[in-house]
Every structure is written in C-alpha cells, then in structure tokens.
Amino acid sequence: MDYGLFFIQALNGLQLGLLLFLVASGLTLVFGILDFVNLAHGSLYMLGAFICASLTFALGNYILALIVALPIAGLLGYGVERVIARPLYARNHLDHVLGTFGVILVLDTLAHMIWGPAGIAVPLPNWLNGQIVLGGTLAIPSFRLLIIAMGLATAAGLFWLVNYTRLGMLIRAGASNRTMVAALGVDIQLLFGLVFALGAMLAGLAGMLIAPITEASIGMGNSIIITAFVVIIVGGIGSMKGAFIAALLIGMIDTMGRSFLDNIFGLVMSPTAAETSAPAVSAMLIYIIMAVVLALRPQGLFPPKVR
Amino acid sequence: MALRHWITLAVLVLLAVMPPVFIWMGNPFYVDLATRLVILGIAATSLNLILGYGGLISFGHAAFVGIGAYAVGIPAYHMLYGGGEAVASFNGMFQIPLAVAVSALFALITGAICLRTKGVYFIMITMAFAQMVYYFFISIEEYGADDGLVIDMRSQLPFIELDEPLQLYFFCYASLIAALLIVRTIANSRFGMVLQGAKGNNERMVTLGYNTYLYKLTAYVISGAMAGYAGALLGNFTTFISPEMMDWSRSGELMFMVILGGAATTLGPLMGSAVFIIIEEVLSNYTIYWHLPFGLMLIAVVLFARGGLMGVIGRGRDGK
Numbered sequence: 001m002d003y004g005l006f007f008i009q010a011l012n013g014l015q016l017g018l019l020l021f022l023v024a025s026g027l028t029l030v031f032g033i034l035d036f037v038n039l040a041h042g043s044l045y046m047l048g049a050f051i052c053a054s055l056t057f058a059l060g061n062y063i064l065a066l067i068v069a070l071p072i073a074g075l076l077g078y079g080v081e082r083v084i085a086r087p088l089y090a091r092n093h094l095d096h097v098l099g100t101f102g103v104i105l106v107l108d109t110l111a112h113m114i115w116g117p118a119g120i121a122v123p124l125p126n127w128l129n130g131q132i133v134l135g136g137t138l139a140i141p142s143f144r145l146l147i148i149a150m151g152l153a154t155a156a157g158l159f160w161l162v163n164y165t166r167l168g169m170l171i172r173a174g175a176s177n178r179t180m181v182a183a184l185g186v187d188i189q190l191l192f193g194l195v196f197a198l199g200a201m202l203a204g205l206a207g208m209l210i211a212p213i214t215e216a217s218i219g220m221g222n223s224i225i226i227t228a229f230v231v232i233i234v235g236g237i238g239s240m241k242g243a244f245i246a247a248l249l250i251g252m253i254d255t256m257g258r259s260f261l262d263n264i265f266g267l268v269m270s271p272t273a274a275e276t277s278a279p280a281v282s283a284m285l286i287y288i289i290m291a292v293v294l295a296l297r298p299q300g301l302f303p304p305k306v307r
Numbered sequence: 308m309a310l311r312h313w314i315t316l317a318v319l320v321l322l323a324v325m326p327p328v329f330i331w332m333g334n335p336f337y338v339d340l341a342t343r344l345v346i347l348g349i350a351a352t353s354l355n356l357i358l359g360y361g362g363l364i365s366f367g368h369a370a371f372v373g374i375g376a377y378a379v380g381i382p383a384y385h386m387l388y389g390g391g392e393a394v395a396s397f398n399g400m401f402q403i404p405l406a407v408a409v410s411a412l413f414a415l416i417t418g419a420i421c422l423r424t425k426g427v428y429f430i431m432i433t434m435a436f437a438q439m440v441y442y443f444f445i446s447i448e449e450y451g452a453d454d455g456l457v458i459d460m461r462s463q464l465p466f467i468e469l470d471e472p473l474q475l476y477f478f479c480y481a482s483l484i485a486a487l488l489i490v491r492t493i494a495n496s497r498f499g500m501v502l503q504g505a506k507g508n509n510e511r512m513v514t515l516g517y518n519t520y521l522y523k524l525t526a527y528v529i530s531g532a533m534a535g536y537a538g539a540l541l542g543n544f545t546t547f548i549s550p551e552m553m554d555w556s557r558s559g560e561l562m563f564m565v566i567l568g569g570a571a572t573t574l575g576p577l578m579g580s581a582v583f584i585i586i587e588e589v590l591s592n593y594t595i596y597w598h599l600p601f602g603l604m605l606i607a608v609v610l611f612a613r614g615g616l617m618g619v620i621g622r623g624r625d626g627k
Contacts, residue, residue, distance in 0.1 A: 037427055087610055093427050094364045098566055099609040101559045105602025113596055226438060226555065233431050276448075283442035287435040291420055294432050298424045 004138050009259045010252070015144055017251025018151025022206035023224055024231040024243045025158060026199025032238025032304060033175045033195050036085055037096040040103035041203055042225025043111075044080070048073045048204025049216035050111055053120040062124055066208050070201055077200020081193050089192075104222065112218050119215035128212075147209050154205065155244060162240055171195060175238060175304065227254075230290045236300030246301065250286050257282035311617060315574045318581075319484070326476050338472050339544075344584045345479045346540045349486045351564040351576035353533035358562065359570035360494050361526050362506030363422075366430045367437025368561050371410045371531045373553035374440065375538020378406035380458045380548040381450060399462030399469070403539045410535025411528050413440075418527035422520055434555055444550040455549025462543050469543050479540050483577070486533055491573045493529070502526055503571075567608050569617030578616050 027041050051072055055065035080103060088099050124143055131139040162168040170191055173181045182188040206224075207216070214220065231250050235242025261282045265274035281288075293301060322341065329337040350372050357363040379402045386398060417436040424432055445453045461469040469475045493499045505512045505519040512519050542548050551557075560583065568579025586604065590597035612619065 031427070037430070084606060091609075093430060094358075094562070094566070095609050097364070097366065097430060098559070098562060099606055101556075101563070102602040102605030102609065105598040105605065109596050109599040109602065113599075222556070226434070229431050230435060233428060233435075237427065280443055280446040283446050284439045287439040287442070290435045291417075291432065291439075294424055294428060295420045298428060300428075 004136070005259070007138065008140065009255055011140060011144065011148070013252035013255035014248065015147050015151070015251070016255055017248035018148060018155070019206045019210055020224070020228060020231050020251050021155060021244055021247035022151060022202045022209075023228040024235070024247050025155075025240060026202040027225075027228050028232040028235070028238055028240065028243045029171070029195050030199050031232065033171060033178070034085070034089060034192055036089060037093050037100065038085065038199075039097060039100040039225060040080060040084075040107065041199065041228065042221030042223075043104050043107035044073060044077055044200045044221070045203040045207040045224055046111060046216070046218070046221035047076060047107065048207030049122075049211040049220060050115050050120065050207075051204070052208035052211055053122045053216040054115070056122050062122060062128070062212065066205075069208055070205060073204025073207075074197040074201040076204075078193050078197040080200070081196035085196060086189075086192075108218055108221075115216070115218075117218065119217035120211075121215045122211040124212045143212060150205075150209060154202070158202075158240065167194070227286065230286050233300055234290055234293045236303040238304040239300070239302045242300060242302030242304075250289070253289065254282075254286050257285040261285075311572075311574075318574065318577065322480060322483075326473060330473055335472055338476055340584060340588060342472070342476045342479055342544050344580055345476070345483045346537055346544060347561075347564065347580040347584065348577040349479070349483050349540070350534050350537040351561055351568070351580050352483075352486045352490050353530045353537065354561050355565050355570060355572075355576040356490050356493065356530045356533070357523075357526050358565050359572070359575070360490075360499060360506065361502050361523055363523060363527065364430045364562075365421075365433045365527075365530075366555065366558050366562070367417075367433035367435075368530075368534055369553045369555070369557035370437035370440040371414065371534035372538035372541060372557070372561075373444070373548070373550070374410045374413055375406035375535035375540075376542035376548040376552060377444065377450070377538075378402060378409050378535070379462055379539045379542035380456050383458050383460050383462075384450065384456060386460070397463050397465055398460075399464040402462045403536065406535045406539035406542075407532045410538065411532035413535075414528045414531025415524070418524050418531070422523050422527065434558065437553060437555060437558060441550050441553040441555075444553070451549070453550055455547055455551070458542055458546040458548065461546065462539070475544060479544070482536065482540065486536075487573055487577070489529075489533070493526075494571075494573075498522065498525070563605055563608075567612075567615050569615030572615070572617040575615055575617040582616070 023041065023045055027038065030036055030038050030041070048069060052062075052065050052069045055069050056062045059065050059068065084099055084103055088095055128143045128146060130142050132142050132145065133139045160168075162171060170181065170186055174188065174191055174195075178188060181191075207220070210220075227250065231246045232243050234250065235244075235246030262274050262278035265278050265281075269277075322345065326338045326341050329335065329341070350368070353371075354365065354368045357365055382398065382402050382405065417433070421429055421432045421436070444450065450456050461475075463469075464478075467474050467478055469478065494503070501512060501517050501519070501522050505517070505522060509519055538552075541552070564579030564583050565576045566579070567582055568577065569575030586601055587597065590600055608615075
C-alpha cells in the first residue's frame, strides 16, 4: 500500500470528521436539551457557506468574511428557533420532522432565488492557497490544515464552554431536567434560543470552512445533515463526547472506505469483483455501521446519563 | 351517512369517471396526472398503516417504492438485453410478485432491526436503511447508476395492456381500491386494534400479553410490500427508474401526504396525495420556485391543521 496516500487520506478523514463534528454538535445540543429534531440544521450549514461566499466578494477577504458571517448565522438560527421550533417543542417528533422539512424547502428555495442555481466558488487569500511540503512528494494544502486546526480549536472551546462555564452548566442542567431549571428561575426560553443560535453558528462555521474547497451550493446541506444524524445516533443522541468520537470515526471510515476498500476486498475476492462491489459497499458503509450499532446498542455508543 | 362517507364516495367516483372524460375531451395529460395521483395514493396508504395506525414514524418509505420499481426495471432490462428469456411472455406475472416479495423481504430484515429502537432512533434508522438502498443503486453502473434506467418494455399481463394509458390507469385504480380496503380491514381487525393499542401505550399491550414487536413487524412487512407494489406500478407508469425515487425527500413527501390528508383515516392519504399532486402541478406551472410555497404550506399544516384534511372535514381520527 502507498503510505503517502494513506497519510493524506487519514488527514482528509480527520478533516471530514471535524466538519461533521461541527454540524453534529449543534444537532446533538438541540436534540439533547430541547428534545427537538431539526432536519433544517443542514440548511444553516448551506446558508453559512453562501453568506460567507457573498461576504468574501463584498469585503475582499475570506477571513474577514468568516468573522462577519458567524454572528449572522447565529441570528438566523435564533430566527428559525423563534418562528418554527418554539411552537413545536411540545409536539411529537413527527411534527418536528415535517415542520423542519418544510423549513428546508423554504430555505433551499430562498437560497436558489438569491444566489442562483449554480454553485459559488470562494477564493482564498494567497497565504492560505499554498501547500506545505512534508518532505519528498508528500504535500498538504495549507487550508486543509487550517480547517483541522479550527475544528480542533472549536471542539476544545465547546468542551470548555459546556463543562466549565455558567452557560454550560445551565445547558447541562437543561439537558437533564428542563422543568427544574425553569423552576429555579432561569429564563429557559432564552437559554433554548441561545442553544439553537450556538448550534446554527457551529453548522454555519462548518459551511464556511468547506465552501472554499467544494463551493457553496444548493442542497449541500441535505447531504451533510443525514451524515450528521448518523454521527449523533452512533454517538448517542445528546452526548457531546459521543458526537466527537463518532464524527471522527465516521469521517475516517467514510474517507478510508472510499479510497482503500477495493484493495481490502482484493485480498479476499477476484480483482473484478472487488472493483465492482467496493464502490457500492463504501457508499453504504456508514449506514451499515449505524445499523450495526443500533442493532447492538439501540441507545448509541455513549448515551448521556439523563433523567 | 356522515359527511366524510359522502366525500369518500365522491372522491372515488370522481377518480373512476374523470379519466375517461379527459380522454374523450382530448386531454390525455390529465390521465397521466390521475395515474400518478392514484399510485402515490397507494404508497401513502401503505405508509398510513404503520405511520397512522401503528405510530411508527418511518422516514424511509420511498425505499420500498424504489425497490418495487427496480424489480420491474431490472428484469425488463435483462429480458431485452440478454439473459432472462426463461421468463414466460406474461412477464408482469413475474415482475409484480417479485416487487412485492423483494420489498417484503427488505421490510422484514430492516424492520426486525429498526423495531428494536424507539422514537427518534426509529426515524433515523429507517432513513439510514433507505439511504443504503439509495447509494446501493447509485453505485451500480450496470443499471444506470444515478442516471437511472429506461424501462423499454412495460410489464406484460393477461387481458390488460399497460401501454394503453386508460387501461394502465384502471389497473392502478383497482389496485388503489384494493389497497384502501386491505388497510381498512386490517385497521378494524383484532390485529389492527392491537397495533393501535401499542401506538397508544406499548407497555400496556405488552402487559396484556401481546408480543407487540411481532405485531409491529407484521404491519411493517405488509406496508413495505404494498409500497413495493406501488413502486412496480410507478415503474410501469414512468417507464423510467432512478435512485432519485428513493431520495429521503421523497420519503418526506409521502409523510406529508399522510399527515396532510389525516393519519389513521382510510381516505386521508389519498386526499393528501391529491393535494400534493395539485400543488406540485399548479405551482410548478407558475414558478420554478414552487418549493417555497410548498414548504410554507407544509409548515402551516404542521403548525395549525392538526388532524389533517379528514380531521377538518369531520371526526375521522382518534383522539391523539
């Protein structure tokens, strides 16, 4: 096997895993605390990418655009919470799914109307556009390193926020017993809105980080949201630790599966059989993992201790 | 008769009378529309059995429809392009049972796993299995991958010529009536009572000595088989199949039809599909952005119209 390629793919897997974590962490926060299934979380990821793209052209600088776009994504999330999510908290999951499915249609079409049907490429500043040579033929784009660094930093920040701040304490308290938190005099509506906005900012950040690589495009949210759901279900819904571990696991397995599964299959079957079956299996791989995890541990790998 | 009985009768009579009238008026396009409506109605009715009566929120029902369609498309492909001449001339006698059997088998295997979970986990695992099928067909180059596959020959049946739009329509219409009767009979049977009891309070039914898991699994298999049958009809109608039929938004649309029309009512899902077809047809004529009003309507229905259309028309739904 080619070890250079293996190393590069491991980095790509790590990058995908961290982006998945950014999307999944907001999803798992919202579900864990609000017991709300938000399919539209992926649309916030998409909007993050588009807003960042527009701002990059308006301000002429990607990093500046990112900084301005983050609070906008948070505000959008807060808006979705106020208008759609809040009236649905008391309803069942079916209403959540249908209502937020409607939100997806609305936000996707609005994005289509505003930004047009084609994807928008986001130009990077020169200092991020280069490559870092690791020796020999091995080189990685510096922007991918930035994504990995940002992902790790955000994950660390999130752990600090949830475990060591007053807001985090309230979030954890809200997750285990929201009625009690409200009874103790905490403005639970505001807390819910903040959690939703935080989740939207995290998803938006993921969209902003991926936009320079893949372009901002309609429907980009719909492909990641399903994978993010796989992540939080494998990790155990409501568990931040579970989301982190599962995101890295899924990111790594998905990337590795697509690159190396035909080699692995080639060890036990004929090359042609391996070549035809590997793409099918690697595309299904994460869903197979999810099904196996749920069949063996219906509550996910790291179910949070609640209630 | 109560108002909703009159409406039921009126809708079914209209569906029987209008398509020949459309042909007579020289508007075959509306027959196509009615055919699609009736097929979607069967698929939504099958979903209603588990979603409405069973309270099982399946978010992957489009996979069964897709499997049924591929069960028509793949044999047709092999028959024309080498291989399966072994199958007799009435290939529909083979394809349609195959569609039902494969989707029932898929429902049995996945249902056995999915039903171990509850709540949002169930929603997501049903969706995950649908995505698996979706990606499976996307990666099979032989059958067109994501470009899909044209069915060059419709299912051949004795006495019925599916290439004739009106005969195809009435074949689908008869199937719809059968599907409505089957679901209605099941819902009112002892089996259906246990199913609805488990929806209301699973622990109580278990305590009463029912193995609710088996009841739910049986309902899941029946529902999947029926959706597979609808898929076989859809494949014959569109003569084109693609993985896009199994996209998760298709499953969402089916859920929308059931909820809009009224879950756990006999005719609700059909009414929901009718509204869906009308919205799609009318709005997409005016604007390419028709998903925007559709999405807004979906949100409005969820927020304000609890109980769906049949709930608005009259008492058609149990208390929940």
